[in-house]
Amino acid sequence: MAVGETDRKKQRQYFSQQFQNRMRRPRSYPPLGASQARERTVYKLFMESFRDTSAVIWKSTFVPSEIIYALGAVPLYIESFSAVASAVDICPAMLDASEKHGFSRDSCSFLRGVLGASLKGMLPRPDALVSSSYYCDGDPKIFDIFAEKYKKPHFYLQVPFMTDEEWSLDIVAEQLEEITVELARATGRVFSREKLSEIINNSNEACRYFQQAMELRKNVPSPMLGCEAIDYIGSISQLWGSRDFVRISRHLCEELEERVEKGAAAVENEQFRLLWCHLRPYYNDEVFHYLEFQHRAVVAFENINLITWEDMDPQRPFQSLAKKLLTNSGIGSYERMTQWIASLVRDYTIDGVIWMAPWGCRHFNSLSQLVKDGLRKEVDVPFFILDLECIDKRNYSKEQVRTRLDAFIEVLEGRK
Amino acid sequence: MSIHTEFLTQVKKDCLQDNKGCIGYLSIQVPEEIIIAAGKIPFRVFGRGRPVKLANAYLPKTFDPYILDSLEGALDGSYAFLDGTVIANTSDAHRRLYDVWRLAAGPMRTFFLDVPKSANALGLKAFRLALSFFVKDIEKTLGLKISEEGLRDAMRLCNKTRFLLRELSEARKGLCPPFSGKEFFEIIRWSQTSDKQRVNEIVEEYCKKWRNTGNDIVQPKDAECGVCGPRILLTGSFMGSPDLIALIERLGAVVVYEDLCTGAQYFSSCVEEDSEEALDALARRYLSLPQARMVDTEARWNYLLQMVNDYHVDGVIYFALKFDDIHLFEYPHIRNKFQRAGYPVLYIEAENFLTTSGQIETRVQAFIEMLE
Ligand code: SF4
Ligand code: SF4
Numbered sequence A: 001m002a003v004g005e006t007d008r009k010k011q012r013q014y015f016s017q018q019f020q021n022r023m024r025r026p027r028s029y030p031p032l033g034a035s036q037a038r039e040r041t042v043y044k045l046f047m048e049s050f051r052d053t054s055a056v057i058w059k060s061t062f063v064p065s066e067i068i069y070a071l072g073a074v075p076l077y078i079e080s081f082s083a084v085a086s087a088v089d090i091c092p093a094m095l096d097a098s099e100k101h102g103f104s105r106d107s108c109s110f111l112r113g114v115l116g117a118s119l120k121g122m123l124p125r126p127d128a129l130v131s132s133s134y135y136c137d138g139d140p141k142i143f144d145i146f147a148e149k150y151k152k153p154h155f156y157l158q159v160p161f162m163t164d165e166e167w168s169l170d171i172v173a174e175q176l177e178e179i180t181v182e183l184a185r186a187t188g189r190v191f192s193r194e195k196l197s198e199i200i201n202n203s204n205e206a207c208r209y210f211q212q213a214m215e216l217r218k219n220v221p222s223p224m225l226g227c228e229a230i231d232y233i234g235s236i237s238q239l240w241g242s243r244d245f246v247r248i249s250r251h252l253c254e255e256l257e258e259r260v261e262k263g264a265a266a267v268e269n270e271q272f273r274l275l276w277c278h279l280r281p282y283y284n285d286e287v288f289h290y291l292e293f294q295h296r297a298v299v300a301f302e303n304i305n306l307i308t309w310e311d312m313d314p315q316r317p318f319q320s321l322a323k324k325l326l327t328n329s330g331i332g333s334y335e336r337m338t339q340w341i342a343s344l345v346r347d348y349t350i351d352g353v354i355w356m357a358p359w360g361c362r363h364f365n366s367l368s369q370l371v372k373d374g375l376r377k378e379v380d381v382p383f384f385i386l387d388l389e390c391i392d393k394r395n396y397s398k399e400q401v402r403t404r405l406d407a408f409i410e411v412l413e414g415r416k
Numbered sequence B: 001m002s003i004h005t006e007f008l009t010q011v012k013k014d015c016l017q018d019n020k021g022c023i024g025y026l027s028i029q030v031p032e033e034i035i036i037a038a039g040k041i042p043f044r045v046f047g048r049g050r051p052v053k054l055a056n057a058y059l060p061k062t063f064d065p066y067i068l069d070s071l072e073g074a075l076d077g078s079y080a081f082l083d084g085t086v087i088a089n090t091s092d093a094h095r096r097l098y099d100v101w102r103l104a105a106g107p108m109r110t111f112f113l114d115v116p117k118s119a120n121a122l123g124l125k126a127f128r129l130a131l132s133f134f135v136k137d138i139e140k141t142l143g144l145k146i147s148e149e150g151l152r153d154a155m156r157l158c159n160k161t162r163f164l165l166r167e168l169s170e171a172r173k174g175l176c177p178p179f180s181g182k183e184f185f186e187i188i189r190w191s192q193t194s195d196k197q198r199v200n201e202i203v204e205e206y207c208k209k210w211r212n213t214g215n216d217i218v219q220p221k222d223a224e225c226g227v228c229g230p231r232i233l234l235t236g237s238f239m240g241s242p243d244l245i246a247l248i249e250r251l252g253a254v255v256v257y258e259d260l261c262t263g264a265q266y267f268s269s270c271v272e273e274d275s276e277e278a279l280d281a282l283a284r285r286y287l288s289l290p291q292a293r294m295v296d297t298e299a300r301w302n303y304l305l306q307m308v309n310d311y312h313v314d315g316v317i318y319f320a321l322k323f324d325d326i327h328l329f330e331y332p333h334i335r336n337k338f339q340r341a342g343y344p345v346l347y348i349e350a351e352n353f354l355t356t357s358g359q360i361e362t363r364v365q366a367f368i369e370m371l372e
Helices: A008-024 A033-049 A067-068 A078-087 A091-101 A109-119 A140-149 A166-187 A193-216 A233-238 A243-262 A286-294 A317-326 A333-347 A367-376 A400-414 B003-015 B030-036 B067-075 B092-106 B121-142 B148-173 B181-193 B196-210 B242-249 B280-289 B297-310 B324-340 B358-371
Strands: A058-060 A074-077 A129-134 A154-157 A272-275 A299-301 A354-356 A383-386 B022-025 B041-044 B084-087 B109-114 B231-236 B254-259 B315-321 B347-352
Touching: A008 A109, A008 B067, A033 A078, A033 A193, A033 A233, A033 A243, A058 A067, A067 A074, A067 A166, A067 A193, A067 A367, A067 B109, A074 A078, A074 A233, A074 A243, A078 A109, A078 A233, A091 A109, A109 A140, A109 A367, A109 B181, A129 A140, A129 A166, A129 A193, A140 A154, A140 B003, A140 B297, A140 B324, A154 A166, A154 B041, A166 A317, A166 B041, A166 B121, A193 A243, A193 B231, A272 A333, A286 A299, A286 A400, A286 B324, A299 B280, A317 B358, A333 B092, A354 A400, A367 A383, A367 B092, A383 A400, B003 B196, B022 B030, B030 B041, B030 B121, B041 B181, B084 B092, B084 B121, B084 B148, B092 B109, B109 B121, B121 B280, B148 B181, B148 B196, B148 B231, B148 B254, B181 B196, B181 B231, B181 B242, B181 B254, B196 B297, B231 B242, B231 B324, B242 B254, B242 B315, B315 B358, B324 B347, B347 B358
Parallel strands: A058 A074, A058 A129, A129 A154, A272 A299, A272 A354, A354 A383, B022 B041, B022 B084, B084 B109, B231 B254, B231 B315, B315 B347
Antiparallel strands: none
């Protein structure tokens, strides 16, 4: 596709066409109403970002979307573009473009995908960019490269490793405030504290529903497929603070309540309950389907759909957002992640943990063995490290993955 | 023996000194001044350059090879002589190493330092807070007090080292570089693993001697030193041994500047000695190092451009360690800039310690031939 950097209209048409194709794909399960609403909302958000009149702010996972909504701008969690592209099968061309340009195949495919998409002129031009030190090194680096390419300012949020120190909270809050003010300046928007308080209230409301939905997923049998639930994370990262997300999480909560009441199970005759760690392969549903439908091993929960924070104080928005951010168990020492996984194993009556380890993700792969060993002291649960790519399907082998999953399921069967 | 040979022999001999009372550190963002003010000798961990086995029980193979190599050293007792180690949050790999080091490296004390990637006002403030935390941690663990005066003395001592090393490096700007890149690498490695007082004395003595000869610049060790091929700037990832430099020079080029954290970045700037608060000055200096990990790529590029000009460079070799994401992502961007500025670039991706790789040799050779 040959489009100019500023040609958001053509990009919009292209994206829309790909998305429609995806929506027309036959599904192997009937999605919940909330999940369909979530898909439509993400689509709408992307479409917004391709509008010439929109102020688009590229952000990485950890940058709170609330500060962007408070400015009336569109938060674009840019890695999720790679996920969507992988799902509609336009990712190989993006990855090829990035590799031809010299980016190593050993690095994260989400980031390489975005770099390739940018090289091919598929991304909506940003008005400003915000990256953060978590989760990974690649992110701030490529944001800096993009900032130069698109000639837009790049702001960086330093999230300290020592999350429990009082000064950590203060310094994150201070940075968030400064970044918000700078974003307003860069995008020509007005920043108002009242608006941010309102947005914080939206997050609180959505959070309460989402937490309730998390509670409902503790039910045995599980009321929701993991294959469906895991897709919430991409949206969550860019929807916190929006009214849409309040509606989606309320809807999800109601649907799950109803299913639990009726005793409806996501997987009939549920045999095993799994905890899935990291994201998922986006190019197909095969792995989840194989586990959930063939082996009746439901993915009862995912470590990334995490809400670890409490209600925020709308009167102290930056302090509250900093607190929210620092409660994330992905930051800091491996012990934090181990404790978090152990608590999920207990709360969700988990029989086995699948720890997906994509080749290029240093942040997460470096935790694999440490968490596995640490967990042994906390809970008695089989832990399986599954090497699998999220975005790049070029090395994917259905048979190989199945054989490995079979072996794991055998272990679980042996413990019954 | 010429002044030059005498100096290099002395450096070599001094490297073998017994290292007692050392605190290890891995990243050049760790202020050596704080370690010195705590009465210890800062010892840069360079890795051991041997195959990794024990470390694989903790960290994946697809990980920064320098980190795996250093961890192996901690696990097999190679660093048992250290009184402690400082690990800084300079990359994903380093911060995870902190987890493993304190878990598995035996009774050795492990300190941590958070290092932001941005040097703006809030980045500096964050780093300043992290430095205070680090100082308090050292004081508490070692049961001592780090005084402002002690820090000031250490600042002066380290600045002197930087000044002297810079003087040596700048002598390479001329037509006849007095040191081969390999020799220079060894000098920098020695200066990062030895008592600064001694380093300063030895380098100062050497400089004094050659100044006495009435020359402006250091004289080559002899008329046929054989380092007069194309002039190379080497940049990229951490490099623990001079093997790649030796290979480049064996094939007929000369490395006149190594923009590496084990090279010129180590002494690229000084700490302001007259700053009101020592820790503020340290924060400013250490956060301004022109490293790829920082989010100011523009500042880094300007620095690199300055260096290729100052050192009359003919070609650039970009070295990336496998799985070092910062450099893997930086490379195409910096390559394009160099090429636009008219400098040919050769890219080499390899493990920490270069095992004789025919493929690399062939590529380096072809690159040098192209420059000649
Ligand atoms: S998958 Fe891993 S490496 Fe890639 S963007 Fe996410 S945290 Fe970073
Ligand atoms: S061989 Fe000659 S020209 Fe080349 S560096 Fe040595 S003395 Fe200088």
